[in-house]
Amino acid sequence: MINIGIIGVGRIGRVHGENISRYIRNARIKTIADPYLNDEQIIWATRLGIQNWTKCYKDILTDNEIHAVLICSPTDTHCEIAIDCIHAGKHIFCEKPIDKNIIKIYNVICELEKYNVKFQVGFNRRFDHNFKAIKQAIQSHKIGQPHILRITSRDPYPPTLNYSKICGGLFVDMTIHDFDMTRYLLDAEVMEVFAVGNTLIEPTIAELDDVDTAIITMKMSDGTLVVIDNSRQAVYGYDQRVEVFGSKGQASIANDTKTSLVISDNQGIHTEKPLNFFLERYTRSYAEEIKHFINAILSNKPVLVNAYDGLMAVLIGVASIKSLKENRPVKLSEIEKLENGGKTNGDEIYVNNYLRLSKRSLRIQGHS
Amino acid sequence: MINIGIIGVGRIGRVHGENISRYIRNARIKTIADPYLNDEQIIWATRLGIQNWTKCYKDILTDNEIHAVLICSPTDTHCEIAIDCIHAGKHIFCEKPIDKNIIKIYNVICELEKYNVKFQVGFNRRFDHNFKAIKQAIQSHKIGQPHILRITSRDPYPPTLNYSKICGGLFVDMTIHDFDMTRYLLDAEVMEVFAVGNTLIEPTIAELDDVDTAIITMKMSDGTLVVIDNSRQAVYGYDQRVEVFGSKGQASIANDTKTSLVISDNQGIHTEKPLNFFLERYTRSYAEEIKHFINAILSNKPVLVNAYDGLMAVLIGVASIKSLKENRPVKLSEIEKLENGGKTNGDEIYVNNYLRLSKRSLRIQGHS
Amino acid sequence: MINIGIIGVGRIGRVHGENISRYIRNARIKTIADPYLNDEQIIWATRLGIQNWTKCYKDILTDNEIHAVLICSPTDTHCEIAIDCIHAGKHIFCEKPIDKNIIKIYNVICELEKYNVKFQVGFNRRFDHNFKAIKQAIQSHKIGQPHILRITSRDPYPPTLNYSKICGGLFVDMTIHDFDMTRYLLDAEVMEVFAVGNTLIEPTIAELDDVDTAIITMKMSDGTLVVIDNSRQAVYGYDQRVEVFGSKGQASIANDTKTSLVISDNQGIHTEKPLNFFLERYTRSYAEEIKHFINAILSNKPVLVNAYDGLMAVLIGVASIKSLKENRPVKLSEIEKLENGGKTNGDEIYVNNYLRLSKRSLRIQGHS
Amino acid sequence: MINIGIIGVGRIGRVHGENISRYIRNARIKTIADPYLNDEQIIWATRLGIQNWTKCYKDILTDNEIHAVLICSPTDTHCEIAIDCIHAGKHIFCEKPIDKNIIKIYNVICELEKYNVKFQVGFNRRFDHNFKAIKQAIQSHKIGQPHILRITSRDPYPPTLNYSKICGGLFVDMTIHDFDMTRYLLDAEVMEVFAVGNTLIEPTIAELDDVDTAIITMKMSDGTLVVIDNSRQAVYGYDQRVEVFGSKGQASIANDTKTSLVISDNQGIHTEKPLNFFLERYTRSYAEEIKHFINAILSNKPVLVNAYDGLMAVLIGVASIKSLKENRPVKLSEIEKLENGGKTNGDEIYVNNYLRLSKRSLRIQGHS
Structure with a gap:
């Protein structure tokens, strides 16, 4: 039985909560966290048999009984929370996009390489x-x-x-x-x-x-x-x-x-x-992706869609924006300088050099 | 080159005429006959290059150059014309139904058995x-x-x-x-x-x-x-x-x-x-059925839909009418007495005995 | 909150059990009954949080906390159980067919007229x-x-x-x-x-x-x-x-x-x-029919498919068997004598007289 | 009745020939011309009732009875023949593409502006x-x-x-x-x-x-x-x-x-x-385009697809080739220099300046 904490119980967080409660036998939601937690959300949680709620997601990280976390908070908080989760040894399911900023995603990947946790991105399709x-x-x-x-x-x-x-x-x-x-x-x-x-x-x-x-x-x-x-x-x-x-x-x-x-x-x-x-069209896929995540944890297998996949999709998005702006085809290998600095370490600074990252990603995909 | 006479140049007669003129290389319409022949029909014929028209279909029968006849006149004239055609040794394409009266169709079949002509019914589908x-x-x-x-x-x-x-x-x-x-x-x-x-x-x-x-x-x-x-x-x-x-x-x-x-x-x-x-939906089938008829004549092969087929379809129709009226299932073998007399010869009087007719029909189907 | 007892936990009984557990918020299964109750069924019940099981369905009838019963036992036990349920004042969802015997169904309807309980038949489509x-x-x-x-x-x-x-x-x-x-x-x-x-x-x-x-x-x-x-x-x-x-x-x-x-x-x-x-094709309909049943109880409205509907479907089936055997159209009004006797009361003996029953059924449909 | 000459009786020339013969009442093919005319083509023509054939297309141009010409010869001969036809006052149906060379097409357009003939391009779709x-x-x-x-x-x-x-x-x-x-x-x-x-x-x-x-x-x-x-x-x-x-x-x-x-x-x-x-898929469109051409002549209306349309499609093709080669988006207005010289007259040299041509084309489209 996998104990789960959900960080962020807006629309998508609750979709995952209901799916776990209905369809997943070997997981249960132990705690939900949301800085703007309201009565409606507490009623919702109670009805689902969820017994703990908090405004501070760090309460989830310090709970040793919780194995995995669903990050369903606003996009710009994903990376910080993710890194905290990694450090706390929690498996992570993170909603898409990981971030709009490539460097921030890259930093998450760097941390993932040091810790033995699953990281699945919410590309439900x-x-x-x-x-x-x-x-x-x-x-x-x-x-x-x-x-x-x-x-x-x-x-x-x-x-x-x-x-x-x-x-x-x-x-x-x-x-x-x-x-x-x-x-x-x-x-x-x-x-x-x-x-x-x-x-x-x-x-x-x-x-x-x-x-x-x-x-x-x-x-x-x-x-x-x-x-x-x-x-x-x-x-x-x-x-x-x-x-x-x-x-x-x-x-x-x-x-x-x-x-x-x-x-x-x-x-x-x-x-x-x-x-x-989209919630009507992709209903079942939301349940399936969480099932997959739980199974990957239990069987210690790679997840189908990992942090590298999450990075690449944003990278292509950034290249597309550049292409539209400059009205020319843009090679992914072109995006060599990371505009906003960020933590870098030598050659690895160039996330855009995707062939190199691709090799590294094998480690991410393969690690348990 | 097969020379054709068309008896009856109403809507369906003209459909056949146009199809022969457009699509069939080894046949030509020599003569059209219609007791109510009017100017419009003559103009139509002229445009198609048809050079002979008459009000009396017997003119077609006495024309030794004409090999085949299309009977496109009103249903109740089909059988009489068909028998005249048979006696004149003309191959026959007859519009559906051959007749509404089974005995009359039966009589046509009896004549067909004596003469060596093709008889195709216009079940275009x-x-x-x-x-x-x-x-x-x-x-x-x-x-x-x-x-x-x-x-x-x-x-x-x-x-x-x-x-x-x-x-x-x-x-x-x-x-x-x-x-x-x-x-x-x-x-x-x-x-x-x-x-x-x-x-x-x-x-x-x-x-x-x-x-x-x-x-x-x-x-x-x-x-x-x-x-x-x-x-x-x-x-x-x-x-x-x-x-x-x-x-x-x-x-x-x-x-x-x-x-x-x-x-x-x-x-x-x-x-x-x-x-x-129906003329829009089945356009091509009308050309195809005439092509088939011409080919059957030229290659001396049985036609796909013969007089026996024409008889059987009417027979099932008659049985359906009886079933509806009497509100009970009706066996085809039931229809044993032919209401309106007609020419009969011993056992053969019972057209309804379709198994016997079926055997006879083999001859019709097989004869050239 | 409606408390439910399920009588018979074979395949279809368990389908209903899972649906109630997953999708229906205002109902819970209190007890299951099955004369052949086995370990697998008890494990299944436990997983769903069902806390009571018994081999004798009468234990359900005597439980005052239980409002409604799902009859999912073999067809030939439906009517006896149904009548017991009616007498115990339980609302009834009964799998199809109510019975193969018209008289037995008729007797259930007679009891239903005396008691104020819902009776829904499992025509899930x-x-x-x-x-x-x-x-x-x-x-x-x-x-x-x-x-x-x-x-x-x-x-x-x-x-x-x-x-x-x-x-x-x-x-x-x-x-x-x-x-x-x-x-x-x-x-x-x-x-x-x-x-x-x-x-x-x-x-x-x-x-x-x-x-x-x-x-x-x-x-x-x-x-x-x-x-x-x-x-x-x-x-x-x-x-x-x-x-x-x-x-x-x-x-x-x-x-x-x-x-x-x-x-x-x-x-x-x-x-x-x-x-x-069928369970794959009609998955959702099984959940929907139980939702409808629960809602009918809570809002005290007629059910969409009642005992009269259950009777009529069997009656048409019986007429069809007769038609096939006798090779003739059979009027429903023909089935005037009930072969196997059964309890009758004057004019009402003729269940086949469906116009009369139809009027009576209004009462069944309309009663709360 | 429009008299037609067909120049080039390869596959597509014969498709047009058959369509005119079958479906178009107010046109007939008077002459066919093909420098490689062979027996098979002559037999084909005879069967269709075409009575004149020649190896030299200029025989068609000098025949005053011929109103319109179908140019079905190899692509690189289109423009020369087209200009000869224009000078001879014949209406022109020209197979696609008019030419692969923009200047050559441009020259045809220049001639068209001086003469009062129809010019339709074979964009049958x-x-x-x-x-x-x-x-x-x-x-x-x-x-x-x-x-x-x-x-x-x-x-x-x-x-x-x-x-x-x-x-x-x-x-x-x-x-x-x-x-x-x-x-x-x-x-x-x-x-x-x-x-x-x-x-x-x-x-x-x-x-x-x-x-x-x-x-x-x-x-x-x-x-x-x-x-x-x-x-x-x-x-x-x-x-x-x-x-x-x-x-x-x-x-x-x-x-x-x-x-x-x-x-x-x-x-x-x-x-x-x-x-x-394509001949099976687009069968009817080939007949329809010729019907349209004949009707445009008879009613003196603009054709649906004119020389300017023929030019523009090739121009976009040339731009696409350039885009592929240079791996960049290419504006149509870029193609300002005509590589192979050709006859030019001042500002009009720049066919690529399509806005200017577009205005001129109105004249082409509108003229009878």
């Missing part, structure tokens, strides 16, 4: 039934060598302006899932990225130096060409599709709908819109 | 791309032994009252295609039929002792169970589907649409209605 | 997302007045021979769901039924006087024509489809699949088989 | 039922303002090496259709293009400095973002799809198949591959 199915199709060579990967990822409605201001922009907030999916599906690294974008939905976005519509083209280390298209607003619902075209065929996944109802009338044939909200 | 594909799937054992055959056949709008009065009713006018398709797809004979029906679309139909909505269940000689559902009005378009369920799987065909356009909006996902009119 | 969607489409008049209802219901593989011997045959065991769905979707009563069937999958079924393939045609009180087709073995998976054709259009529901994966290769375009097992 | 439907959906504002256009265009198998050597490369030979479709669907001009490509199918292609797999991203004058993906070999068939995503929804068109057959077996659900060959 890797655990979704459809995405798993297409991954399996590629792995089993049903489509041969991949040539073209197409990801369509469009939200049903744009975020609030406040959220837009802090989220890091389209590429780091939204496309980050697609960047991770690209690396996961192809089992290859991004070499170069070219992004075009526009502000077609919400003019105020442009003032934030962000875009709401984008197409990102990427060249992969195995020669595959990748294209991602994003929009902040698909009025017909949450559009989440992937298509992998290869030497022996093509695999694709389509949107899920609530029911299979078809209405035929004198206007045409009508079916349902896709599921409209 | 056997030549449709979708129906051919499902036939091929069954024949190639992709679904194993058939267990259940389901045919959905619904018209886009009901016929005029005048047409309803003379067409012989739903079963002989419309379901007849489905009866033929059943025999064709399963390569088996109908043993027993049970029909339920109702007047749900057009109340005046009830006054004609007819129905506009029906479900017909049939037991086949090979044990397969069959269900046909019909409606005179599917507001979403011409609904023409078949599903064969068997020991190793299922084959089905769906409706054709004009384009593959899909519109996704905030109301749902929308596609086109099926093609809305 | 009424709570399935697809079936609910098509019901909603009909109710909201999207297709106008229904003309034809088509239900396809085919199992992925035949039951064991032992199960076949006791299950009451195809119509009472399997088609019963479709009979209930017909009444539910159309909100009308079956007037007459005609069944054809064959033994095409498993020859030994014929020795049991049963069939494994069937087509059932029904006339409804509102004029709609219904056809159900059943098979005990669809090799491509569990085939559960419905199509309602009406004056303004058509609504249909298709099979659910595990993922939306499409593989295109040089052989064709390939998608997944339907979900292959 | 504009006349395809699916592409017309999506164009109509956009025009009727069903999807609002377009944001993203995605075109998938993949051939079923790569061309021969010999063809690859002379075809001008992927962008000018194959993507040219997609470039034209982009301009047509969006009714906007391409501002900038970025191409990535690879040689994943046929290594010898790389030696020709060409690619067989590519993704082209484009920014349009109206802000829409466009992505085209191409492959020379889709083993599952000819893949021709378009998706336009906009402010109010999305419109998409899928591949056509030969039949609607669906096979369900224990391996899954299987449908047909797309139509496998």
